[in-house]
Amino acid sequence: MGDTIDENVLKKKKRIARLIALAILILILSFIAYGIISWTKSIQLRRAEKIVREAMELVVEEKGEEGLIEIVNALRNFSEIGVTGVLPVLGYESSSLYNTSELQNIEIYEKYNKAVVNITTEMYQYNLVLGAVPESGTGSGTIIDVQGHILTNYHVIEGADEVIVSLYDGSSYIGTVIGKDRENDLAIVKIEFEEDKEITTIEFGSSINLKVGQRVLAIGNPFGYDRTLTTGIVSGLGRPIKTDDNLIILNMIQTDASINPGNSGGPLLDSRGNLIGINSSIYTNNGSSVGIGFAVPVETAKRVIPELIDHGKVVRGWLDIFPVQLDDQIIEYAGLSVEFGILVSRVEEDGKAQDAGIRGGDEKVRYGTAIINLGGDIIIGVDGVEIKDLADLFSALEDNKPGDIVEVMLIRKDEQITLPVELTNRPELYEWD
Numbered sequence: 001m002g003d004t005i006d007e008n009v010l011k012k013k014k015r016i017a018r019l020i021a022l023a024i025l026i027l028i029l030s031f032i033a034y035g036i037i038s039w040t041k042s043i044q045l046r047r048a049e050k051i052v053r054e055a056m057e058l059v060v061e062e063k064g065e066e067g068l069i070e071i072v073n074a075l076r077n078f079s080e081i082g083v084t085g086v087l088p089v090l091g092y093e094s095s096s097l098y099n100t101s102e103l104q105n106i107e108i109y110e111k112y113n114k115a116v117v118n119i120t121t122e123m124y125q126y127n128l129v130l131g132a133v134p135e136s137g138t139g140s141g142t143i144i145d146v147q148g149h150i151l152t153n154y155h156v157i158e159g160a161d162e163v164i165v166s167l168y169d170g171s172s173y174i175g176t177v178i179g180k181d182r183e184n185d186l187a188i189v190k191i192e193f194e195e196d197k198e199i200t201t202i203e204f205g206s207s208i209n210l211k212v213g214q215r216v217l218a219i220g221n222p223f224g225y226d227r228t229l230t231t232g233i234v235s236g237l238g239r240p241i242k243t244d245d246n247l248i249i250l251n252m253i254q255t256d257a258s259i260n261p262g263n264s265g266g267p268l269l270d271s272r273g274n275l276i277g278i279n280s281s282i283y284t285n286n287g288s289s290v291g292i293g294f295a296v297p298v299e300t301a302k303r304v305i306p307e308l309i310d311h312g313k314v315v316r317g318w319l320d321i322f323p324v325q326l327d328d329q330i331i332e333y334a335g336l337s338v339e340f341g342i343l344v345s346r347v348e349e350d351g352k353a354q355d356a357g358i359r360g361g362d363e364k365v366r367y368g369t370a371i372i373n374l375g376g377d378i379i380i381g382v383d384g385v386e387i388k389d390l391a392d393l394f395s396a397l398e399d400n401k402p403g404d405i406v407e408v409m410l411i412r413k414d415e416q417i418t419l420p421v422e423l424t425n426r427p428e429l430y431e432w433d
Contacts, residue, residue, distance in 0.1 A: 058272070101215075104271055105217065105229065105231060107273075108217055108269060108271075108272075108273040109217075109219070109229045111200075111273060112200065112202050112219065112267075112269065112273055113168065113219055113227045113229070114167075114168040114198075114200035115142055115143045115200040115201050115202045115267075116140060116141070116142060116143075116168075116219045116220065116221075116227050116266055116267065117140065117141045117142075117143060117150060117165050117166060117167055117168075118138065118139075118140065118165070118166040118221045118224075118226055118227075119138065119139045119140060119141050119150075119152055119156055119157070119163060119164070119165055119166075119175070119189065119265060120136060120137070120138050120163075120164040120166070121136065121137040121138070121139075121156070121157055121160035121162065121163055121164075122135070122136055122160065122161055122162040122163075122164070123135045123136075123137070123159050123160055123161055124161050137156070137160070138221065138224060138261075138262050139152060139153060139156030139157075139221070139262060139263075139264045139265045139266075140152065140156075140219075140220035140221045140262065140263055140264060140265040140266030140279070141156070141165065141189060141265045141266070142202055142265070142266065142267045142275065142278070143199060143200065143201050143202070144201055144202065144204075144305070145201055146199050146201065147190075148190050148191045148192060148193055148199075149178075149188055149189075149190055149309060150165060150175065150188065150189040150190070150191065151186065151187075151188060151265070151278060151301060151305065152186075152187050152188075152189060152264075152265030152278075153185050153186065153187065153264045153265040153278065153280055153296075154180055154181060154182050154184075154185045154186055154187045155185055155243070155244070155264065155280075156187065156264050156265045157177050157180075157187050157189060158182075160177070162174070163175035163176070163177060163189055165189065165191050166226075167193075168200075168226075168227065171193075173191040173192065173193060174191070175189040175190065175191050176189065176190050176191075177189055178190050178308070178309065178312060179305075179307070179308025179309055179311070179312045179313065180308070180312070180313060181304050181308060181313065181314050182247070183247055183249070183314075183316075183394060183395075183398055184249055184296055184300050184301075184304060184314075184398070185243060185249060185280050185281075185296060186278065186296060186300070186301060186304060186305075186308070187308070188305065188308045188309055202267055202269070202273070202274075202275045203273075203274050203275065204274065204275050204298055204301075204302055205269075205270055205272070205274025205275055205276045205298060206274075206276065206298065206299065207253065207276045207277060207297035207298045207299045208299060210234055210237055210253065210276065210297075211234065212233075212234050212235065212236060212237060213233055213234065214233060214234045214270065214271075215231065215232075215233055215270075215271050216231070216232055216233060216234055216255055216257055216268055216269065216270060216271075216276070216277075217229060217230070217231050217257065217268070217269045217270075217271075218230045218231075218232075218255070218257040218258070218259060218263060218266060218267070218268050218269070218279055218293075218295075219266055219267055219269070220259070220262060220263035220264070220265070220266030220267075220279060221262045221263070221266070222258075222259075222260035222261060222262040222263050223260060223261060223262050224262060225262075228263075230257045230258040230259070231257055232255050232256040232257030232258070233255065233256060233257075234253060234254070234255055235254045235255055235256045235292070236253075236254030237251075237253060237254070238250075238251050238252075239251070239252040239253070239254050239294060240252070240395075241280075241281065241294050242391065243281075247391055247394055247395075248391045248392065248394070248395045249280075249296065249395075250395055250398070251297055251300070252280070252294045252295065252296065252297070253268065253276070253277045253294065253295040253296075253297055254292065254293070254294055255268065255277075255293050255294070255295060256292070256293070257293060258293070259279050259281075259293030259294075259295075263279045263293075264279060264280060264281070265278065265279065265280075266278075266279045267279070268295040275298050276295075276297070276298050277295030277296060277297055277298055278295055278296045278298070278301055279293065279294075279295045280294055280295055280296050281293070281294045303399070315401065315402065315425065315426075316397060316398065316399075316400060316401065316402075316425075316426040317397050317400035317401050317402050317403070317404050317406075317423030317424070317425070317426060318397060318402075318423055318424055318425065318426035318427065319352075319353050319358070319379075319382075319393075319397075319408070319421060319423065319424075320347065320348040320351035320352055320353050320354075320424045321344045321345075321346065321347050321348070321353050321358065321360070322344070322345045322346040322347070322360070323342045323343070323344065323345070323379075323390060323393065324342065324343040324344075324345045324367070324372050325342060325343075325389050325390050326338070326340060326341050326342065326343055326378070330343065330367070330374075333365070333374075334374045334375075336378070337411075337414050338378055338380065338411055340380070340387075340388040340389070341378040341379055341380045341387060341388070341411065342378065342379040342380075342387055342389075342390065342393055343361070343372070343374070343376055343377075343378055344358055344359065344360050344361070344376035344377045344378070344379065344410075345360060345361055345372045345373045345376060346360040346361070346373055346376070347359070347360045348424075351424065352421060352422040352423065352424050353421055355422075356408075356419050356420065356421040356422065357419050358377055358408065358410070358419060358421065359376055359377050359412070360373055360376040360377075361373030361374045361375040361376035362375050362376075363375045377410040377411070377412050378410055378411040378412075379393070379408060379409070379410045380409055380410060380411060380416075381407075381408070381409030381410075381418075382396040382397065382406055382407070382408050382409070383396050383397070383400065383406040383407060384407070397423065397426070400423055401423070402423050402424055402425045402426075403422065403423065404422070404423045405420050405421065405422055405423075406420070406421055406423060407419075407420055407421075408420075408421045
C-alpha cells in the first residue's frame with residue numbers, strides 16, 4: 001500500500017516536471033517569436049520610413065513646402081479611404097492587380113513613352129545597273145524639348161541620306177541632322193511639327209550618383225516593335241567601351257535591361273522617370289541582347305548638347321602634331337625601348353606644341369602608303385591618362401577645349417620628360433581615319 005502511494009507521488013512529480021519544462025519551452029519560444037516579429041516589424045518600419053522620406057523629398061523638390069502640406073492634409077483621410085480608394089483616383093482599378101514596383105513601371109511608361117520616337121534611315125548605294133539602291137536602318141530617339149530636338153546615337157544616323165522620324169501617334173516627319181558627336185556616339189535630329197501638336201518630353205536626370213543595383217527602365221524600338229519597355233538594374237559604372245570606329249567612350253553605364261537592335265538612341269530612365277543615359281550598344285555574339293547593354297551617361301549628353309545644337313559639333317582641344325600610332329614593326333625598325341605610345345612624326349610650324357618644346361622626327365621612311373618621320377618624341381601620357389594608342393589620345397582630350405593647358409608625358413632618347421602644352425582646335429577626325 002505504501003509502495004503504491006510512493007509510486008503515485010513519483011508519477012505526479014514527473015508529470016509536474018514535464019509540465020514545468022513544457023511551460024518553460026513555450027515561454028522561450030514565445031520570446032523568440034516576439035523577437036522575430038519585432039525584428040521584422042523594425043525592418044518594415046525602416047523600409048517604410050525610407051519610402052516616405054524619399055517621397056517627401058521628391059514632393060518638396062518639385063512643389064516646395066506647399067506641396068508637402070497638401071500631401072499631409074490629404075493623408076488625414078487616408079485611413080478612411082484606404083489604398084483601394086486611392087488607386088482609382090490614380091487611374092488603377094484595384095490594389096490587388098499591381099505591386100508597388102509594377103505601378104511605378106506602368107506610371108513611367110504611360111507618362112513618357114510618347115517622348116520616344118522611331119528613327120528610320122535611308123542610305124543610297126549607287127549601282128551602274130540598278131541605279132540608287134536604298135539601304136534602311138532603324139533606331140530610337142528621345143524628344144528633349146518642344147522645339148523638336150531629338151537626342152539619339154551617332155551610329156543611328158551615320159551615313160544617312162534621309163532620316164524619317166515616327167511619333168507615337170503614327171505621324172512621320174523628315175528629320176534634319178543638325179549636330180554629330182562621333183566620339184561620344186551622340187547626335188541631334190530636328191523635326192518641324194505643327195504648333196498644336198501634343199509633344200511629350202523627358203526631363204534630364206543625373207548620372208553622377210548612380211549606384212550598382214539601382215533599378216532602371218529602357219524604352220525603345222527593338223526589331224521594329226514601337227516603344228517597348230524593358231527593365232533591369234545598373235550592372236556596372238565607368239565602363240570604357242571601344243566603338244566600331246576604334247574610339248573609346250569613357251564612363252559608360254552597364255545595364256542588364258534588355259537592349260536589342262533598334263533600342264539604340266532610346267532613353268535609359270531611373271525609377272522617377274528621369275533620363276540618366278542614352279542606350280547605345282550591346283555586348284553580343286549573335287546580334288541580340290545577352291544581358292549586357294551600355295548607355296552613354298546623361299552628364300556627357302548635357303555637356304555636348306548645347307554645342308551640337310548651336311555649332312553642329314563639339315569643339316575640342318588638340319595637340320597640333322602629326323601622330324603615328326606605334327606598332328611592333330615601327331618599334332623594332334626604329335629600335336625603340338618603349339612598348340606603346342604615339343610617335344610625333346611632325347609638329348605644326350610655329351604651333352603650340354612646337355612652342356612647348358615637343359619635337360618631331362627627322363628620318364623619313366615609308367610606312368605602308370605613307371611617309372613618316374622617325375626620331376621624334378613618343379607621347380605616353382596626356383592630362384594624367386596613359387596613352388597607348390590614338391583612341392587613348394582622343395579620350396584623354398575629350399572634355400578639353402582649345403586654350404587649355406595639359407601635361408604631356410613623353411619619351412625622348414630613352415629619357416622621360418613632362419611638358420605643359422596649350423591645346424589648339426581639333427581638326428575633323430577623318431584626317432586620321
